[in-house]
Structures are given as C-alpha cells and as structure tokens.
Amino acid sequence: MRLIGAALVTAAGALAGLLDVQRMRERAQLLEELVRMLDMIEYELSRFRTPLPELFGKLAGQMEGRTGLFCGEVARGLERLGERDMAGLWRDALALLPREAAAPLVPLGPLLGRYGAEELVRAAAGCGQAMERERDRAWRQLRERGRVTVGLSAAGAAALAVLLL
C-alpha cells in the first residue's frame, strides 16, 4: 500500500511538472499567434489601409485560440464605438490575454483610430518586435527549463514519497 502511495505521489509530482511545461508551451504558442496577428495588421495597414472593423473581423476568423477571441472582442467593440472609445475597447479586449502577452500590445491602443497609416504601421511594427522578443524568450525558456521542470518535479515528489515512507 505504501509503495502504491509513493508511486502516486511521484506520479503526481511528474504530472505537475508536465502541466507546467504545457503552460509554458501554450504561452509560447499564444505569443507566436500574436506575432502573426501583428504581422497581418502591419501588412493590411501598409498595403490596403484596411479599416479596423474589417481588419479585426477578418483576423477574428483567421486567428486561433485566444488571439482569435481577442480579435473578435475588438471587432465587436468597434460596433459600439461612440459608447466606448477605441483606447477603452482595446483595453477591454486585452483583458482576455495573459498579462505578459498583453503587455507588448498596450501601446497600440491609444494610437489606433487617431493616426495615419504610416504611423500605425510603425507602431504595429514596434509592437511586433516587442512581441517577437517575448516569443523568443518563451520558446527558449521552454527548451531550457521544460525537461528540467518535469525531472525536478518528479524527483521532488519522489523525495517526498521517500520521506513519507
């Protein structure tokens, strides 16, 4: 019975480690998708000067996961312009994203809707660079700490199990 208990504690530790790694992977994937979103914003603004309702409507259909939800929220918010200003509805939509993923997007909110295409393209490019740095850091963290996290969690749990025995 004790052995089964010890095995379960060790397995639980390993599972916690795996879940942590999964969270890291999901974060990196989200940042990857946000980089893609910013690339598309930059492209659409520079090539076609696409109006924001059309742009975010399109992005909501093309982006995956939380990025798609974020774009959908912005597109819905744009239907309520007048009740809420652009900067406000951008802030509302950012609340759907984890803080560290939302941070590089914060500077874009006060600029959207107020400036010409060139300024917006520059701002989107700046946000894109900041987001790429976050993404690279997230992938690096996953590579460097992923296996160690699982190993340490399992080992820690095993040590706990030994102590309990």
Add this chain to the structure above:
Amino acid sequence: MDGYRAAASLLPAALRMAAEGLGEDGRDACEELRLRLGRPMSALLAGREYPLATAAVTEGDLRAVAEAATGASLHAASEQLRNGYLTAPGGVRVGVCGTAVLGPGGVMEGVRHISSMSLRVPRERPGCADGIWPALTAGGFRSALIAGPPGAGKTTLLREIVRRLSEDGVRVAVADERGEIAGAWDGAPAFELGPCADVLTGTPKASAAAMLVRAMNPQVVAMDEIGGREDAAALLAAAGCGAMLLASAHGRRGEPLPRACRDLLDQGVFRRIVWIRADAGGRSCAVERAPCA
C-alpha cells in the same frame, strides 16, 4: 435610422444626450450639428446657430466623433480628410477644421489638432420632387441642373429625382464622391435609390463619371455639387456618350452660376434648371428651361 439620429449617434454620450434633447420640429429642421473646441455644441436651424448644451466641447469629444465617423479608421479616410471632410455611416458628412498638415508642393495631406466639426444632417424626403415632376419630365427626362444656396436641400432633391427615375426603370449611375447621395457605408446604401441605380462612391466626380459611362451603360449620370472645370469636362464627355445628366450646383436665382455650370449651359448640355429657393418662409422649387435649350 433618420439623418438626425445618424448624425447624433456619432457624438459622445453627453453631447448625444444634449442633441437628443432637441424637440421634434428642431430635429426635422436641423441642417447641421456644429462642434467647436471650447464652445458649446450648436444646431444650425434655418441658417442660424442655436446652442444645444452648456458644456464646452473638448478635444476628447472631437476625437471621439472622428473615431465614430471613421470606425476608428482615420488611416483609411486620409483621402477624404485631405479634402476637409469625413463620410460617416448613414451618409452624414463631417466637415473638419484644425491644423492642416501640408505635404510636398504645399498640398494638404490631412488635419491634426481638430478644432471644429460640422455634422451635416442628411435628409431623405420621399415625395419632395412631386411638385416639379411633371415639368421635369415633360416630353421625357432631359438633362437638368439643380441650383440653390447652401443648405437648401439640393442633395435631398437630387437623391429623390434619382430614386424616381430609377423606379421608372431608368438606369441611373451616381458619382457619389462624398457618399452623401447614397449614404453608402461598407458598400450598402443608407438611402433608397430605387432598383436601377448604380453608385460609385469615394472617387472624384470627374473620374467617376468617366468610369460609370464606360462600365455601367447609364441612361442618366448624376452627381452632386459640380464646380471645377474637370467636373464640367466629365459631364460634357458623358453627354457626348448619349447619357442624360443630373447635377447640382451652388447658385441663387438672379446671380451668376459657377463657371463650370455656365459653360455647360452655354453648350446646351443642360436643358432644364431646377431652382431651389430657401428663406425664412420655407423652401420652394421651380423648373425652367435652360437658356440655350
């Protein structure tokens, strides 16, 4: 949505409430809502401005109107802004004043630090052409010029004539540079123009007329507020292709019309003139044969 509500819907909450406080007669007569930085918002009624609120208009208010008018897409409206206006949903034309941004050659590229805005209330008045219809179509529709002072309802009358012609089965191509005739937004017209009207929005009138004649085989080409020589040249070219013309221009009876209109009248392009008179006593229209018809 009626024109007044469409214009008021562009305002931020506090100003919208003030605008909604205007009585029904006032809304019906309101030509423009005017916003000036640091001054209370006012309504233009029969050529005079009346304050609608006590609070001064702020920079944030003007920015909010610009956001609402463009769908937070000022970057997509730079061509319009270059001409000093924005076209908003519902056919509301928003005139913009502020600090001009000049590009190479001193050409205005846009407006920064917006200081004033005028929200032109679009009108749709079915039946407003009933009184002149028999005279306008006697012996069949012939090219016509609608002339009247600013705010007299030239665009409203032009829209109604387009609708009636279109409902009579006449193919009408509308060169709607500022989006005021059809009130098109995202391609869908806000105003009824009948089943046979084709609208080209957002292109300068002169090039739009040429495109429409080439592409849509219209029987009538309609455009608002002709003024420049290029407009006159485009209309002349359209007339040369066999299309009838329907256009409007600023003008008062007894005073000279803009040069472009005079040129077209001299060449016998317009066969009829619809004069709109607007004063304190109201509006009236009269059709007369053009001098060279």
